[in-house]
Amino acid sequence: xxxxxxxxxxxxxxxxxxxxxxxxxxxxxxxxxxxxxxxxxxxxxxxxxxxxxxxxxxxxxxxxxxxxxxxxxxxxxxxxxxxxxxxxxxxxxxxxxxxxxxxxxxxxxxxxxxxxxxxxxxxxxxxxxxxxxxxxxxxxxxxxxxxxxxxxxxxxxxxxxxxxxxxxxxxxxxxxxxxxxxxxxxxxxxxxxxxxxxxxxxxxxxxxxxxxxxxxxxxxxxxxxxxxxxxxxxxxxxxxxxxxxxxxxxxxxxxxxxxxxxxxxxxxxxxxxxxxxxxxxxxxxxxxxxxxxxxxxxxxxxxxxxxxxxxxxxxxxxxxxxxxxx
Numbered sequence: 001x002x003x004x005x006x007x008x009x010x011x012x013x014x015x016x017x018x019x020x021x022x023x024x025x026x027x028x029x030x031x032x033x034x035x036x037x038x039x040x041x042x043x044x045x046x047x048x049x050x051x052x053x054x055x056x057x058x059x060x061x062x063x064x065x066x067x068x069x070x071x072x073x074x075x076x077x078x079x080x081x082x083x084x085x086x087x088x089x090x091x092x093x094x095x096x097x098x099x100x101x102x103x104x105x106x107x108x109x110x111x112x113x114x115x116x117x118x119x120x121x122x123x124x125x126x127x128x129x130x131x132x133x134x135x136x137x138x139x140x141x142x143x144x145x146x147x148x149x150x151x152x153x154x155x156x157x158x159x160x161x162x163x164x165x166x167x168x169x170x171x172x173x174x175x176x177x178x179x180x181x182x183x184x185x186x187x188x189x190x191x192x193x194x195x196x197x198x199x200x201x202x203x204x205x206x207x208x209x210x211x212x213x214x215x216x217x218x219x220x221x222x223x224x225x226x227x228x229x230x231x232x233x234x235x236x237x238x239x240x241x242x243x244x245x246x247x248x249x250x251x252x253x254x255x256x257x258x259x260x261x262x263x264x265x266x267x268x269x270x271x272x273x274x275x276x277x278x279x280x281x282x283x284x285x286x287x288x289x290x291x292x293x294x295x296x297x298x299x300x301x302x303x304x305x306x307x308x309x310x311x312x313x314x315x316x317x318x319x320x321x322x323x324x325x326x
Contacts, residue, residue: 043061044283045059045283046058046284046285047091048086048090049083049087050083050089051290051292051302051303053292053304054290054292056285057276057286057287057288058284058285059285061253062213062217062219063218064213064281065206065213065219065222066220066222067224067239067248067254067255068221068224069223069225069226069248069255069256069257069258070257070258071226071237072225073260074258074260074272075258075260075272075294077099077101077183078110078299079272079292079301081110082114082299082301084111084181085111088147093177094177095148095149095177095178095179095180095181096150096171096172096175096180096181097149097150097181098168098180098182099150100153100159100184100187101183104152108144110299111144112140112144113297114299115140115143115144116132116136116139116140116298118132118298119131119298125296125297127297129297129298149177151167158189159187159189160189161188161205162208164188165208165209165212168218169212172218177218178217179219179221180218180220181220182209182222183221183222185222185223185224186243199244199245199247202244202245202247202248203245206222206248206251210251210253224242224243226242226243227242227243229241234262234263235259236259236273236275237257238257239257239277239278249277252278253278254279254285255277255278256276257273257274257275258273258274258275259272259274260272260273261273265315267308267312267315270293270295271293271294271304271308271309271312272292272293272301273289274290274291274292276288276289291304
């Protein structure tokens with residue numbers, strides 16, 4: 001009434017549509033896309049693993065889900081612990097651990113040995129290497145307390161995925177953790193409605209984990225055991241061998257198989273093969289294998305020599321040929 005019909009017309013023509021919940025334009029995300037392009041956060045190309053042979057295959061990106069599998073006693077949990085120690089050393093990331101197969105004291109020993117690079121005990125497994133000193137032990141305890149937080153179910157009931165994710169959310173908000181480890185899948189409470197199949201259930205919990213990771217910019221490592229392998233020849237299992245559902249590989253961002261050499265004729269038994277079976281984001285990696293050696297004294301993983309790698313690969317080709325002939 002005061003500015004006239006022209007002003008009214010301009011207001012009407014320049015009006016923005018009323019926002020609809022869940023419906024967006026790319027323009028709504030331009031600030032986030034600009035930050036991604038400019039590399040403002042510093043983790044757009046992923047966090048290095050600490051092993052050069054691995055960095056071309058896999059890097060850690062906040063907000064992604066990595067599924068880790070492998071036959072029992074292959075070192076899945078040990079490898080994840082070593083990876084977390086490397087990332088913490090490089091970037092100072094903090095982590096929350098829901099590791100239901102480990103006693104707290106045993107898990108602390110493994111992490112401290114990797115951090116201090118000395119055995120926890122003066123025992124036979126340490127050989128002639130000097131045990132960590134009292135001062136090193138006390139410094140290590142401070143590092144443990146600052147870098148890691150624990151999710152533990154103190155009563156007899158099994159933890160549900162919702163319970164774990166709620167506590168992980170609290171750890172993100174209170175302590176600023178950047179990574180969550182759930183180890184393993186079969187130690188969670190898997191009660192589901194009678195009309196829901198296991199495949200549907202697995203799809204549902206993986207969706208919950210991915211939403212948590214994306215919403216809180218937190219990387220999640222989820223350990224899942226393979227089903228019983230019949231006529232196993234010693235070769236690395238496939239992601240589709242995971243017990244429960246093919247959704248483990250279908251819905252994850254990264255799929256990793258940890259495999260340890262058990263044949264002395266194929267090379268040293270401390271050789272660990274890290275098989276990248278799936279990488280959704282081409283920016284941070286690709287499918288392929290990396291080979292590490294495991295130091296039993298300190299729990300460290302180091303890059304394997306090329307000669308050792310060649311011997312292990314040759315033996316695996318021979319195993320595959322024998323399997324095909326059968």
